[in-house]
Amino acid sequence: MIEYVLELDDVTRVHGSGDTAVHALRGISLGVLPGEFVAVMGPSGSGKSTLLNVAGGLDVPSGGSVRVEGTDLGSLSRADLAALRRRSVGYVFQDFNLIPALTASENVALPRELDGVRLRDARRDAEAALAEVGLDDVGDRFPDELSGGQQQRVAIARALVGPRRLVLADEPTGALDSRTGEMVLRLLRARCDAGASGVLVTHEARHAAWANRVVFLRDGAMVDETGVATPVEALLR
């Protein structure tokens, strides 16, 4: 049996009701395997961010089910859902969302501390996660002492600290210049190649192309996906 890290099954999300109902998601089914990096492309208003919020348990679907590492989010109590999010799901946002009063290392350790892990272990996990994104030397610095690219790498380290295996990224390169943005995508790709699972929401084709698979959303529905990649030889004519 295929073990999806994230599995959306016929997910719908409706805001409001009756004539004024807005169908943000219409029957989305999507499975993300370990090591897979999936990009979701679509214009604004197509449901990309709603999809990511539903996948991470920040929003509740109106129909269908969302499973993270096999657990149906709909079956969980509020407290259990929060615990699963802390343990399994990391978010990366356009504006980094680091806590300014905490050092890089403390930011990365926070989800572990909140999960009740001993401080020393949380710090050790944070250092390992920072080393994996190539930032072993800036753990003691505060976010405003880091460049935008470094802050986003800290955010990726936080997203994948400890046992977390699923990173959900919402336009993570939006605030960065093109070279730094590319570095962030290379890093996300590398973390997925190392076994994590990633979902990237973007409207930029050049960024989506770092993913193994690209799915297209229009008006809340999946209209197409790239599926298996074409061989290189077909391109270089």
Added chain:
Amino acid sequence: MYGYQLRAEFEASTGSTWPLNVGQVYTTLARLERDGLVEPVGVSDDDEGRVTYRITDAGRAEVEQWFATPVARQGRPRDELAIKLAMALTTPGVDAHRVIQTQRTGTLRSLQELTRLKAGADEKSDTAWLLVLESMIFQAEAEVRWLDHCEVRLGAYAAPAVPSPAPSSPREVIR
């Protein structure tokens, strides 16, 4: 330099993106010699008797001129995709949105492969090859952005712009 070396140099700097036939290289060298842009400077001592060429002053000026001149984009005789989209709009029964999405998915696949090649290239030793790859990447990206734009332009468009063959046959609204 002689022909084989020229070919090897060209392919090395463009990552073998456009493989050259060595015959092509020799006919081109012969034309360049005819036009006074290169000149033969000797024949190798080995059995192969390869002719070595050197660029002339006129040739160097030509190269400088080439680098100084932008490439004309209208040089492409036909843009099949633009023609296809234009025809999709005017051909009854063809869903232009579908044509756009099919192309977008195809272009994204190409973009993924190019990105994979780029991810595997070495930033320092493959700089020339990376420039070629990125040229293709940005062209593919531009195509996707143009397709996005076409889709927005067609947003309000619900039925083919051509008149229905008969008013009595209701046409399904195409999305």
